[in-house]
Amino acid sequence: xxxxxxxxxxxFRGRRGYEWETSELRVTILAEGGHIAEIFHKKKxxxxxxxxxxxxxxxxxxxxxxxxEFGRGPEAKLLSGIAGHNWCxxxxxxxxEEEARAGYxxxxxxxxxxxxxxxxxxxxxxxxxxxxxxxxxxxxxxxxDTVENLLPFDRQVAWQEHVTLxxxxxxxxxxxxxxxxxxxxxxxxxxxxxxxxxxxxxxSSSEIYTNLLTKGDVKVTNRNLGLRIAYEWNxxxxxxxxxWEENHGRTHAPWNGRTMSWGIEFGAxxxxxxxxxxxxxxxxxxxxxxxxxxxxxxxxxxxxMTLDVTR
Numbered sequence: 127x128x129x130x131x132x133x134x135x136x137x138f139r140g141r142r143g144y145e146w147e148t149s150e151l152r153v154t155i156l157a158e159g160g161h162i163a164e165i166f167h168k169k170k171x172x173x174x175x176x177x178x179x180x181x182x183x184x185x186x187x188x189x190x191x192x193x194x195e196f197g198r199g200p201e202a203k204l205l206s207g208i209a210g211h212n213w214c215x216x217x218x219x220x221x222x223e224e225e226a227r228a229g230y231x232x233x234x235x236x237x238x239x240x241x242x243x244x245x246x247x248x249x250x251x252x253x254x255x256x257x258x259x260x261x262x263x264x265x266x267x268x269x270x271d272t273v274e275n276l277l278p279f280d281r282q283v284a285w286q287e288h289v290t291l292x293x294x295x296x297x298x299x300x301x302x303x304x305x306x307x308x309x310x311x312x313x314x315x316x317x318x319x320x321x322x323x324x325x326x327x328x329x330s331s332s333e334i335y336t337n338l339l340t341k342g343d344v345k346v347t348n349r350n351l352g353l354r355i356a357y358e359w360n361x362x363x364x365x366x367x368x369x370w371e372e373n374h375g376r377t378h379a380p381w382n383g384r385t386m387s388w389g390i391e392f393g394a395x396x397x398x399x400x401x402x403x404x405x406x407x408x409x410x411x412x413x414x415x416x417x418x419x420x421x422x423x424x425x426x427x428x429x430x431m432t433l434d435v436t437r
Contacts (some may be wrong), residue, residue: 133243138163140348141182141207144243150265154339155220158184158222160241160258161212166266167353167433174346174355176292176387182207184240197379201240205380211289215273218391219398233288233398252308253277261355263409265433272426275419282416284404286368286393287429290355295348296388298373299327303390304345305367307337309411313397320393325371325388334373337367339394342429344390353423354437357392359429365413366396392429 127431136145142157166173183193185207196202200221204212214233221230231238235249236256245258254276260267275281295301303323310320312335320337342359344367363380370389377383391398394417396410407415419425 127207129228129332135243139177139182141184141209143273146260146262148262148264151262151267152430153260153262153267153427155241155245155258156207156209158186158240159207159209159237160239160245160247161207161209161237161381163209164293165210165355165431165433167265167356167435170351170353170413171269172295172351172353173210174291174295174348174353176288176290176296177210178205178380179339179384180382182209186240188437192424194213196382197381200226200230201232203231207238211287213258214255214284214286214391214393214398215256215286216249216254217401217404218286218288218393218395219404220400222400225401233286234284252283254283268428269431270426272402273417273419274424275422280418280420282405282418284393284395284401285417286391286395286398287357287364287365288391290387290389291346291355292387295346295351295353295355296325296386297348297350298325298386300350301325301346301348301388303369304347305337306339306341306343307367308340309338311336311396313399325372328373329346330375330383331371331373333369333371334398335369337369338365338413339367342392343386344391344392347436349436352435354434354436356428356432356434357390358432359392359427363427364392364394364429366394366415367392367399368395370398 152166215236216234301389342361347354369393
């Protein structure tokens with residue numbers, strides 16, 4: 127393996143983080159939230175992952191009174207510390223009003239809790255333990271993400287690898303997605319045929335839709351930059367690919383009409399939605415919409431990322 131034997135503690139944009147490096151890539155993960163903030167391609171000098179245009183903070187320091195710049199409601203704590211690839215565990219989407227009052231933020235605790243140097247974290251509200259492991263080799267990373275159910279009963283959880291890409295890799299009318307899609311649908315609007323797979327040319331747009339895949343595979347390419355990021359996984363683990371587009375469409379804080387990002391969110395659930403809605407949805411098009419975790423058991427899912435030069 128072409129990787130350093132040790133992890134380096136670093137500071138990334140004012141945040142505590144952990145860094146690994148190969149001859150081709152530099153990978154940085156934030157200590158709080160566990161976000162993969164950077165997969166930096168050394169030759170191209172580009173990080174394809176989204177870097178928020180606002181200054182983030184450690185989620186443990188967030189309070190609604192002191193930090194109104196991150197907006198209001200259960201999304202604010204997540205947005206205070208978000209970056210790049212965040213991991214949605216237990217639910218994918220917003221908490222209910224009752225869950226929000228109990229302390230949940232959007233996309234669950236895995237996006238806001240602290241991770242140790244072995245990338246392990248405890249989710250106290252969900253009573254889950256999580257860990258991310260990596261094997262780096264040149265321009266390739268193999269991830270193994272593990273969730274442990276600490277409760278004495280079987281349960282279903284949402285599990286989404288929320289990869290968000292951003293400029294300069296995301297470019298209007300240029301950056302393009304390639305994925306083996308069987309069927310597509312928009313939340314609350316029904317099925318449609320997804321034809322145009324380039325990032326929109328328009329100056330302002332916001333969209334989210336889901337795709338049932340025939341293979342665990344997605345590639346995103348910027349031909350102008352000559353760079354492609356690709357993910358592969360077992361379809362039985364993750365049958366869904368949700369696409370989230372934020373193209374200067376959200377005008378409230380902290381978005382403020384200045385954010386351009388493209389989420390490729392592969393996982394066990396079709397849509398970011400309330401836990402109750404997911405539970406009552408059951409199967410969709412014959413595919414499961416959650417991961418089943420037996421009592422006191424662990425589940426590990428592997429996937430790979432490759433960052434290729436195309437020219």
